Amino acid sequence: MSERRRSNFIIRADGNARIASGHLRRTLSIAAQLLRLGCQVSYVLSDAESETMLLSQMTDAGIGPDKIRRYVLGVSYGNPGRELSKLTDILRQSGAEALLTDSYAVDGAYFHALRAAGDWYLAYIDDLSRFDPAADLVVNYDPLPDPARYRAAGKTLLGPAFAPLREQFMDLKPEIRPEVGRILITTGGTDPFGMAGRTAELIREDPVLSETGTGGRTPDLCILAPGYGRTADMAGAMQSCDLAVSAGGTTLYELCAAGVPTAAFSMSEDQTLFAGAMGRISAVLYAGDVRTGRDAVLEKIRAFLRRRIRDASLRREESERMHGITDGRGAVRIAEALVGDGGVCDSGENPAGRGGRIWR
Secondary structure, eight states: OOSOOOOEEEEEEOOBTTTBTHHHHHHHHHHHHHHHTTOEEEEEESSHHHHHHHHHHHHHTTOOTTSSEEEEOOOOTTOHHHHHHHHHHHHHHHTOSEEEEEOSSOOHHHHHHHHHHOOOEEEEEOSSOOSOOOOSEEEEOOSSOOGGGOSSOSEEEESGGGOOOOGGGTTOOOOOOSSOOEEEEEOTTOOTTOHHHHHHHHHHHOTTGGGSSGGGSOOEEEEEBTTTBOOSOHHHHHHTOSEEEEESSTHHHHHHHHTOOEEEEESSHHHHHHHHHHHHTTSSEEEEEHHHHHHHHHHHHHHHHHHHHTOHHHHHHHHHHHHTTOOSOHHHHHHHHHHTSSOGGGGSOOGGGGTOEEEO
16 A cells, blocks of 8 residues: 555454463553544554454553444454455445454464555564564564565654653663662463462562561562453552562553563563563563472572562662663654654654654
8 A cells, every 4th residue: 555644544453361362462562542633543453352352452552432433354363264244245345444453373474464455564572583474564562673674665764762662761861879669560461380389478478578678678560461450550559569579461561661670480482472572671680480390490589579679779870771771662752653644763762862763
């Protein structure tokens, strides 16, 4: 499709017990910015479970159910070939100009089929680099993306500057307190290995960690995981904490935006790739994959917390380095690129200064 201003978008993404809510959360951050630009946004979802999860995410983001139209395909997640005819029918009937896909289930054939079916602007959020998508725009906000992998793309937005964080994470100002009074433990939407409980137990029972909080008390714990709690104000929760233990994923970029020194672990292949890369750029300490050694991961977390709980200067140094990685405005940059009204570079910003690269 030729480069022109676009205003009618469909987002293809899902969330369920198997894949959690990450795809919905990050695309909804982009959707919110598209709505602010006066665009029409609809979602195409596999099933009712995905729609229920999307509505919950919309509520957290302050987006009313009437703001985003939802199409439910009535197919099982993970079968893109079966849904293509229904998806293209929706694209035609809705008058959509662009499709943003965020799914680990699609492959190169999916984009070739969409390209053959119509003149839609095709965009894809990729963080596994499994294939070279024939899309007009590819977003890969991994810490160390490889531009050579995207020869078929019209344009790519690469690096942390394009991490699509929620609006609440824009332009935060980190605070480093003299003592550690609160520690965040978060596992995202799933916790199959019980890491929230095991980490909390580790902190409460460790003689060093339990006596070095404010006034010699065990630091308060903010646990955001299944069976513990959740919050719509994640930025506020993070900024109330002095250290964090987190599963891999976009949450690590949120912690960077908030400037909270973090030990990260992984529970899946995509988390291992991402958290490992975040460790290699010294954004977080990567403690390892709990699938292959939970006890070893917990010991690395213990060592991370013990060293930092008494060293405010180290926490400050790490906080400043993390905050330099992302300013939380990635969703704005992606939305501007999708709309096509001059692209993200015409605003006078230099996303490359925040670890981003634009390739045409």
